[in-house]
Amino acid sequence: MDSFVDGSGYLAACTAGLPTQRTLAAQRADLDAWSRAESSPATYGALVEEGRSLFAGIVDVDPARVATGSQTSAMVAVVAASLPDGAEVVVPDGDFSSVVFPFLAQAHRGVTVRSVPLDRLADAVRPGTALVAWSAVQSATGVVTDPSDVLDAARAVGAATLCDLTQAAGVLPVSAAPFDVTVTHAYKWLCAPRGVAFATFSDAALERLRPVQAGWYAGENVWSSCYGPDMRLAADARRFDVSPAWQAWPGAVAALRHVASVDAGSAWRHATRLTDRLADALGTARSGQAITTFPDPDGAALRALSAAGVTASGRAGRLRLAFHLWNEDADVDRVVEVLGDTTAFRPVD
Structure with a gap:
């Protein structure tokens, strides 16, 4: 299988996915071909x-x-x-x-x-x-x-x-x-x-x-x-x-x-396992989704994660996190650590 670029701390597939190494190679090869007038x-x-x-x-x-x-x-x-x-x-x-x-x-x-x-x-x-x-x-x-x-x-x-x-x-x-x-x-x-x-x-x-x-x-x-x-x-x-x-x-x-080349069922199980693990750590109900959200009306949680090097997003007054193939348990642990130190964060409405 192809491999993704390092996606540790990147929880934003719902905003934009990350490239695999072969995707990058294909893009670079195309630019090179263009530079040689071979497109x-x-x-x-x-x-x-x-x-x-x-x-x-x-x-x-x-x-x-x-x-x-x-x-x-x-x-x-x-x-x-x-x-x-x-x-x-x-x-x-x-x-x-x-x-x-x-x-x-x-x-x-x-x-x-x-x-x-x-x-x-x-x-x-x-x-x-x-x-x-x-x-x-x-x-x-x-x-x-x-x-x-x-x-x-x-x-x-x-x-x-x-x-x-x-x-x-x-x-x-x-x-x-x-x-x-x-x-x-x-x-x-x-x-x-x-x-x-x-x-x-x-x-x-x-x-x-x-x-x-x-x-x-x-x-x-x-x-x-x-x-x-x-x-x-x-x-x-x-x-x-x-x-x-x-x-x-x-x-x-x-x-x-x-x-x-990836079994979609396996991808879904991987993503939802991570969101469920995050829910368990934060004491909230499991969503069984690849995208999970938490109340964040003033954006404090998103700012805290960004300051800690975690890429997430905010939508409709909520913190939005997405888990995909490159994410691991360490990403969940990192989010839990940052949000645990964010006094304004409340995981439920």
């Missing part, structure tokens, strides 16, 4: 196709269902633009803005966004709901949603489903197959350079959605699609591709190769 769009294109196939395996779908891009919000915007005027979208309270804002931006067409408590998401789906959109793992809290009830509720009323797998793929075993659309940015738990994202589409989504951001890379034959006005888009999910951010792909493919 080639065709070489990058081959990497995109390998990355598409690797990601498809990670989320358990056929590569023909996978589109590539650079940002999840742009992919969600394609779905938002395809909604009929007056459509209702249901989202959880406090979900990540990339899942929500593209639909709010359609208000001029009468598209409405109804925000409900996460644990009531399935109950909130009703006749007339056009789409349910949510994150498999909530960014601010790490809460994992069992999608089965939401999927059943959506099917019962003919609503489509969109799930953001960004905080799940790479650490939690996930399948994109049950959803109409999924979006995933690869720079977090998949540990790729920023600038590589994926979307997956069901048969129904491929039939209904318009590739409103189509460019030359969405063509059936990419290299024959550089000029208009004739347009022949790819028959599969590639019609939703956008031109790749070339320099991100060598490292991304190296990262995806690594993730594909």
